[in-house]
Amino acid sequence: MKQDIVIIGAGVIGLATAEKLLSQGARVTLIERNEIGLESSWAGGGILSPLCPWDYSDDVNRLSRYSAQLFPQWASKLYKTSGIDPEYLVSGIRILSFVDKKTIEGWLLQYPTKIQYLTASHTDIHLNKKHIPSNHRDQENNSSILMPDIAQVRNPRLLKSLHMSVLRLGGKIIKNCAVNQINIRNHNVSSLTTAQGQIFADYYVVSAGAWSKALLGSYALGIDIKPIKGQMLLFKFNEPPITNILIKNDVYMIPRQDGHLLVGSTIEDVGFNKEITITARNSLMKKACEILPLLDKMPIIKQWAGLRPATKKNSPYIGRHSALSNLFMNAGHFRYGILMAPASAEILANEITNHAQKIDINPYQPGSISQTELQ
Ligand SMILES: Cc1cc2nc3c(=O)[nH]c(=O)nc-3n(C[C@H](O)[C@H](O)[C@H](O)COP(=O)(O)OP(=O)(O)OC[C@H]3O[C@@H](n4cnc5c(N)ncnc54)[C@H](O)[C@@H]3O)c2cc1C
Numbered sequence: 001m002k003q004d005i006v007i008i009g010a011g012v013i014g015l016a017t018a019e020k021l022l023s024q025g026a027r028v029t030l031i032e033r034n035e036i037g038l039e040s041s042w043a044g045g046g047i048l049s050p051l052c053p054w055d056y057s058d059d060v061n062r063l064s065r066y067s068a069q070l071f072p073q074w075a076s077k078l079y080k081t082s083g084i085d086p087e088y089l090v091s092g093i094r095i096l097s098f099v100d101k102k103t104i105e106g107w108l109l110q111y112p113t114k115i116q117y118l119t120a121s122h123t124d125i126h127l128n129k130k131h132i133p134s135n136h137r138d139q140e141n142n143s144s145i146l147m148p149d150i151a152q153v154r155n156p157r158l159l160k161s162l163h164m165s166v167l168r169l170g171g172k173i174i175k176n177c178a179v180n181q182i183n184i185r186n187h188n189v190s191s192l193t194t195a196q197g198q199i200f201a202d203y204y205v206v207s208a209g210a211w212s213k214a215l216l217g218s219y220a221l222g223i224d225i226k227p228i229k230g231q232m233l234l235f236k237f238n239e240p241p242i243t244n245i246l247i248k249n250d251v252y253m254i255p256r257q258d259g260h261l262l263v264g265s266t267i268e269d270v271g272f273n274k275e276i277t278i279t280a281r282n283s284l285m286k287k288a289c290e291i292l293p294l295l296d297k298m299p300i301i302k303q304w305a306g307l308r309p310a311t312k313k314n315s316p317y318i319g320r321h322s323a324l325s326n327l328f329m330n331a332g333h334f335r336y337g338i339l340m341a342p343a344s345a346e347i348l349a350n351e352i353t354n355h356a357q358k359i360d361i362n363p364y365q366p367g368s369i370s371q372t373e374l375q
Contacts, residue, residue, distance in 0.1 A: 005352070006031060006192065006201035008179045008215065012041035012155070012338055013330050014207035015162035016345035019078070022169035024349060029201070030171060031194060033178040037159030040209050041337065043232065043306020045254050045264050046155040048339045049147070051247055052095060054107035059315040059363040061111055064336055066359050067343030068151070074342040075153060075161075082164035087154035089257065093147045094118070096248040096291065104145070116146045152245060152254055155338050179208075179215060182327070189327045203352055205328045206321075210272070210307040212331040219324060222367020223317055225332045227307035229268040231280040233288070234302040235261040235295060242292065251287040263288045263295075274305045310334045318347050318364040328352060329366045 005021055007014045010032035018028045048068050050056045056064075075088035101117075108115065166173065174196065181193040182204070192199045206212050210227035213220045240255040254262040266280045281303055289296045311317065311332040321327040330348045333340050347364070350357050 004029070004201040005203045005205065006199060007205040007207055008192070009033075009206070009208035009211070009331075010036045010163075010173065010175070011039055011207065011209050012037065012159060012162065012341045013209070013333060013344060014205070015159065015166055016341040017205055017207055017330050017348050018166045018171050019162055019169065020342075020345040020349045021352070022166060022171050024353065026352075028166075028171045029199070030166065030173045031177050031179055031192070031199065032173065032175045034176065036163045036173065036175055037156075040306040040308055041159055042156055043230065043304055044155050044338050045232065045252070045262055046153045046158070046338050047093070047245055047252070047254060048151045048153060049093060050336055050339075051093075051252060052099070053111065053113075054103050057314060058110075059313070060336065062359055063315065063340050063343055063364065065111060067340045070342040070346070071151065071153070071339075075158070078158070078161040078165050081168055082161040084157060084161035084164055086158035086161045087257065088151060089153070090149060090151045091255065092244040093150040094244040094246050095145050095147075096246060099145055113147060114149050116148065118144045118146055146244065148244075150245070153338060154256060158338065182216065182219065184219065184324065187323060187325060189324055203326050203328065205330055205348065207330045209331060209337075210309040212309065212329070219321070219327075221321075221323060223321075223329065223332070224312045224367075225309050225317075226269075226311075227272050228310040228334070229270050229273060229305050230265040230308055230335075231268070231276055231284065231303065231305045232262055232264040233281065233284050233300050234304075235263070235298045236301050237261060237298070241294065246291055248287070248291050251284060251291070253288060253291065261295075272307065274307060276303045276305050280305075308334050309337070313363075316340065316344060316364055317366045318344050319351050319361065319366055321366050 005026050005028050007018050007030045010030045014030055018030050021028050048071055050060055050064055053061055075086045079085050177194050177196045179192045179194050182189055183191045189204045208215050213225040237259040239259055242255045246253050263284050309332050316332040317329040321329055330344055347361050
């Protein structure tokens with residue numbers, strides 16, 4: 001395959017797509033408005049599962065599970081190619097909120113997964129006992145569950161590893177170069193107008209995250225992507241204070257191997273606004289201290305925000321644009337873009353090269369257009 005492919009946006013999705021296409025022999029150029037991998041993909045937590053998967057649609061579960069299966073091999077391939085370890089780690093997820101056993105059992109029939117309903121003794125094994133007050137452990141014993149096989153990845157490292165892999169595979173990266181317009185002729189993209197002039201290719205991929213709809217302009221058609229802000233807090237311990245990722249209601253904490261602990265995240269519908277706020281900081285802090293009271297005495301070493309690319313249907317658009325035959329979409333991964341990256345890249349590469357798909361991809365096809373939208 002020798003055709004030129006230009007990918008717009010170097011977040012995890014654009015980089016993963018580039019890496020996949022380059023591995024198949026394509027000539028790929030990535031165009032990024034800012035620095036590589038510093039938007040939503042950097043801001044994320046790197047949990048490789050929807051938080052409580054039984055609360056999500058089949059479209060999210062199907063793609064998530066397929067991608068989670070690909071992840072370990074993908075991460076080690078990236079490590080080998082780039083020399084940078086993305087720190088893929090099976091750390092398990094513990095859910096401390098009340099969960100309806102019947103709902104979970106129903107979900108398990110469709111999506112077999114290792115799950116443990118924890119007793120008091122289990123609880124002590126999976127939490128570092130000295131950090132969790134006993135009344136908290138006792139309260140939670142009846143409703144706490146563990147999914148031991150769920151993994152995490154250190155997303156800033158994954159991005160560096162992907163960036164280096166793309167370069168080592170011969171990809172071209174043009175950074176600090178915004179694509180300002182997609183030029184159309186005869187139902188095809190003829191070129192891109194960028195901050196550094198016109199760029200031409202055989203195929204084009206939009207992976208511009210939360211900005212994808214704005215970039216498509218009147219050709220967004222059924223593609224409905226908007227930013228949803230998420231804020232996170234970072235702490236640093238000498239050793240990880242917990243072993244599993246913990247979730248309680250709308251707050252989670254992710255222990256990294258070197259003692260960093262991430263607490264997230266807010267869900268804010270405030271447009272393209274990435275400001276961090278005291279309100280979010282206080283609210284995350286309060287909820288986090290209910291789970292791990294010793295956080296109260298720990299300094300917050302960093303707070304940040306990112307813009308998740310959300311869609312109305314709550315699953316991404318992956319595939320050929322419905323009106324422009326040489327334009328492809330890989331965008332709208334909302335809360336699961338890190339997780340879904342390897343599968344989304346594979347699906348898109350198969351679409352461009354006309355190869356069979358391993359899962360049903362119909363739900364992810366960019367929406368069909370109505371005549372009204374075209375006028
Ligand atoms: C707080 C938070 C926590 C999260 N936690 C998780 C998690 O635990 N697990 C998980 O799987 N996912 C998580 N996510 C979601 C995940 O981060 C996103 O789904 C994913 O990063 C989307 O990747 P992307 O490449 O589509 O977007 P982005 O990373 O935003 O990349 C898009 C890129 O396109 C560039 N761009 C935009 N417009 C243009 C243009 N006109 N020209 C050139 N370049 C352009 C941008 O500069 C940007 O670099 C989280 C997100 C947030 C914010």
